[in-house]
Amino acid sequence: MAKKNDAPTEIETITLTMSRPVAEAVQAACEWYLRLHMGQFWDLAEDLLCKILLGRGKQCVSERGTA
DSSP: OOOOOOSOTTOOOOOOOOOHHHHHHHHHHHHHHHHHHTTOHHHHHHHHHHHHHHHTTOOOEETTEEO
């Protein structure tokens, strides 16, 4: 006999197996998605711009300090 599931029909549990780099990329994407939808657009945009500038070897200075 199958175990009864009391969870609502729109909630499902799954298990995924992935490599560490993929897991880190998924985690970063989820964090960015949540920040965007929690009204932190300008903080998210600033962080993204700083990452781009640092990747090009330029300095990024924000209101919160140096990146």
